[in-house]
Amino acid sequence: MVQVTDYAESTKRLKNHLLTKMRVACYPVAIVIQEENDILAATFSDTLNNTEAEIGNNILISEQAIYLSRQDEESTFHQVCRELASGVSLILDFSWTGWKLVKLLSQAAGVPYIRAGVSIHPFLRVVDDTLTTLRNATDAVLIFENDIQLEQSLYYLIEFSHLRVLALDGLNATTIKTIANMLPIPSFLVIIADTFHINTIFSQAMEANLIKKDDHWNLVFTDFNYEKFHAGLLTVSITKYVMKKSVCCSLAQLPEACVCPESVKVYSKPVVACK
Template sequence: QEQDLTHEISKALKLAESGKSDVKLDDAIVVLDRETEEESYRMLCSSLSKGVSMIIDLSWTPWEMAEDLAAETGVPLVRTLLGSEQLVKALDDYLESRNATDAAIILESESDVDRTLYEMLGASNIRVWVHAGLTRDSAKALKTMRPEPSFYVIVGENGFIMDTYRRAVKEKLVRRDFRWNLILTDYSTLELSQLVLPTVILQADPGECCKLMKREDCSCPADFQRKQYILNALIQYIAEVYSKLDRDLPMVTTSINCEEPEATMNSTRDRLFRQFAEDTEISNETLFYWDMDRSGLFLRSRFILSTYKPTAGQQTIATWSADEEYKLLPGVELEPLKMFFRIGTAPAVPWTLMKLDPETGEQMYDDDGQPLYEGYCIDLIARLSETMS
């Protein structure tokens, strides 16, 4: 994956250069390994000693050693996100509004699992079980988990989501309304007719694809390389800001000695960050927005949250941007989620008895192969369920 990213960065740099004759870009890629962080830091220092204009941090969580060095020297450090982190954060906001305490999250790959855990660690109040794909073994683990997860989340592209959802239905995991949440990471449309129970769907506005491709009106291709286009747009924007501020920047490039760091680029950093903030405030339609607290230029994704009921179809319940707070659309009220209780009892006359077939006298079972019971406790549980809705 690092090799893919290296290639994608190279393509983005060449594209930015081709659009501006007065811009010359060069890069030095430092692979961050958290287990050998000191070695990664030495590689960073070696690169900075040869000259630097900006550090772009693409790691899953902020690299504190790089941030500390940037703060000491004044070198502009900008973070961004290339994966599904913003969508996961958006769904986390929705789940917290539903008073969720836990959720089982199913993703496409192990790297997606790591990225999601890094994003949610310390930022979410929800206890999560995270797994790559849904196999027979992981489905069994989910069915026997106690307490049972309050919510289930599938994150990925269309094909992965539908395949995983069908597997979940087959494994009899889809049993309660609005407990399954589907996060679509591409710009396609789900096959809603395959959803067997009321479901929550989250995706980015498909118009974002056209924005990234710099087209007014378009049909997003099935093989759209979202990460590549985000990198293209980000590096082009940064290059444009440097060109625009050419005469305002006291220093564009400097060499850094990590052993004796000096604050040589504070004025340059402050002017660049101020420009990022000004561009963000000018319009809500900019492709990126500046987050000063996180020193980041992030895609201004517009999220669309909807519900689907087989009997009523799809309804949009919320739309908001990545730099805004989650809130429902005016007039929208969510259906209250039914409470779920697991009740333990023991066979004893007349409280709990095995239900027997009146003709054969054999134990009776439900459609899931679970034994049926009757008796006073069973009647009481049924009445409690009815009274409490």
């Protein structure tokens, strides 16, 4: 059984799996996916169509989307069982944390299981490991750009993190007041967002006089436009987390020395295709 954490890698592994079949056939695929991430079903469906065309339509792929409800996992699990009973060649798990029960089920049934990690978790894990391992942090305020990121983070924080955290969906008058009145003062404050939202949130924090100490703020950029960060705003030293531009080129299926398209975003809408 195979487990991966990268969307592009999962599509490559899928193609390799299918290319081992040298006859014309139909191979259904079960997709396990969070309800909020329904855009991935359409993205992956396009990828499957491209794969069929590239191998001369010798293999026809029939995908089945299964939407995982955290409030009713038992019902979703029974649906997976029904799909397995009807015949499934591969299970792709796009859920935010991975679904261990389905992974065990796939192993018992002898069906390959691939997990594609398309969420905020890799960014969250990097800053979590850095703060706890290198900075000996025990607490932090985490500020996200939207409620989907916030909800994704909760699954990670509950299962993997040892930090005491206050997780927020952006800043507003209420949350600014909450941070300003916190005692003891948070050890670290972290913004996890794209460059546009980091500029907006950081400006709000400055106007509210929340930025006072050196090495207190951590900015985690989820896109490749971090050169557009308003560095002129800085009055203290901060920690920035950015990705190499070569990662962007790989996601966009462009040469390594490409000019990174501004539209490329790692976790929300993968820009990949099988080659």
